[in-house]
Structures are given as C-alpha cells and as structure tokens.
Amino acid sequence: MNITINQNNYERLAEFKEILNKDESTMINAALELYFIKVQEELSQKGTNDENAMTNLDFNEFWDDIEI
Numbered sequence: 001m002n003i004t005i006n007q008n009n010y011e012r013l014a015e016f017k018e019i020l021n022k023d024e025s026t027m028i029n030a031a032l033e034l035y036f037i038k039v040q041e042e043l044s045q046k047g048t049n050d051e052n053a054m055t056n057l058d059f060n061e062f063w064d065d066i067e068i
Contacts, residue, residue: 013027013028
C-alpha cells in the first residue's frame with residue numbers, strides 16, 4: 001500500500017504527535033475510524049432519502065381512496 005499525505009496534514013500530524021504523545025499510526029487509524037463512521041452514516045442517510053423518494057405520497061394522497 002502506498003499512501004501519500006499532503007504537506008499540511010503531515011505538519012499537523014507532527015504537531016499532534018508531540019501534543020498528544022501518540023505515534024502517527026495510532027492517530028491515522030483513529031482518524032480513519034471516524035471517517036468510516038461518518039461515511040457509513042451518510043450512505044445510510046442517502047439510502048433512507050432514496051427510499052423516501054419512492055414513497056413520497058402525502059397523507060391525503062395515501063388515504064384518499066380508503067373508506068373507514
């Protein structure tokens with residue numbers, strides 16, 4: 001695997017390494033875990049929005065032909 005980190009992220013990683021007294025791998029893994037959680041939530045929300053788009057009848061349209 002070949003990973004490239006831009007200069008700004010590299011500098012911030014070095015800064016936080018000293019501040020937090022953690023190694024780069026630990027911080028990168030923690031950041032990736034948060035990233036994956038966020039993306040999964042976005043994908044779940046997109047799926048919910050797509051489902052809602054398929055059933056976009058309002059209350060009156062849904063119950064219009066139903067007699068109780």
